[in-house]
Amino acid sequence: KKYLSSSLKMNDRVSKEGNITRNKVAVPPRKKKKSSVKEWNFGKPTCTCQHCGALFWYEERTRGKGKGPPSFSLCCKQGKVDLPTLKKPPTYLSNLMCKEKGKRSRNYMDNIRVYNSMFAFTSMGGKVDREINNGSGPYVFRMNGQNYHRISTLLPEEGDKPRWAQLYIYDTENEVKNRIDASTSSHNRESIDSHIVLGLKNMLDRENVLAQTFRMARDRFKEGDYHNVSLRLIRKRGGDGRQHNMPSASEVAALIVNDTSENQKGRDIIVHYKDTGPRRISENHPKFMAMQYPLLFPYGEDGFTNKILYRDN
Structure with a gap:
């Protein structure tokens, strides 16, 4: 044992249990110093x-x-x-979150961060250190710089691969493969189940208002009318800011043509067609969290907004 190494001398014998024998006389191990730091346990809430x-x-x-x-x-x-309670997740997602459901559910829970990043509309932001996990120890996530979220243009530049929200619009015939390639590396790609990716894609298309919004842009591009088209994700909400009923895609976003306005802080999110590069989005936008964590907000629900009123009384 390591704590005994400094006690060993020539001709000493060490048993499998770590006991030292010197000249046929047992040598007691050195006593560990007691820590001066007292343990404090809050217990359960x-x-x-x-x-x-x-x-x-x-x-x-x-x-x-x-x-x-x-x-x-x-x-x-x-x-x-007073905030509305969260809706129950879709049945498909509920089954995946229960490991007792079988091998596929265990795979989802073991790789849940990767699956979420596949369907995120925005980037995590900052610079992720990918060189730190080169050993056999536990996974470590280390990021340098400021953490902020960015959104890409509607379509990738020529020669670039689609990423983030572009995966909802560009080359959707090969969407499952594109998502796996964009979110994994060669060493962890084998752990991803393509059937789960397909199931999540179908679920979000059916349930998530943000996914439906970007599919709306995809359908517009398929018609051949895509030059100078932008997608505006509307920030303003009616009523008191508390979302009790899910809005439709037309209430969340609008396709606009020949719009030259910029994505200003605290305003609507403007997703341009091309040539502008990724843009930072405001943390005060109601869809800020839903765009980064679509599997935590499977319906595309609103998150925080500074227009939420107090209780009526």
Whole structure:
């Protein structure tokens, strides 16, 4: 054992259990120094927000002077914010998330980040260090620089391979292969199940309003009318900003022709036809999270927006 190596001398014998014998006399191992750092365990979250039911640790409570039950503000601001509950995921996705369903479900859960990146409309941003995982240790994800999301043009430049949202529009006859090639490397490609990729593609086409939006642009291009066409992802929402009913594709986006406006911070997302390169999108856009994590938001639901109102009362 490593901690005994400094105790060994010439002619010492070490048993399989790591015990040292010197001149037929057992040598006690060196005692390890006790750590001066005391362990602190919060345990499980045992408190519940009385307004929305979120689970918390007692240490996360609002520091008040009252003697009643603890209150919390990290979830709903003590009842001021009321967000609609998440919808149940589509049946196909629910089955994939249950490892007890079989080999295919286990494959999905083991490679869930890769499958999500295949269908993401935007890039992760920053510079990913791909040289760090060259050993046999656990996977490490390391990114350099600022983390922000970018969206590509509707179609790739000549000679470039499609990526991100372009995969919903360009060469969709070979979409499954294109997605696998764009999101994997040679060493992990064999772990991806093409049947799962096809199933997720069909599910998003059927359920996800963002996927339907980009398919709408694909159909327009198939008609041959694609010069100076842009896709505008609308930021403004009607009502109080809380989305209780899923909007249609026409409410989320619009195809526009000969539009010269730019993608300004906090405004609509403008996805141009070509020649502009990837553009950063605003973190305040309602579709910011749904575009990066389509398998967490399988319907293309809205995320945060700064126009969400407090409760009516």
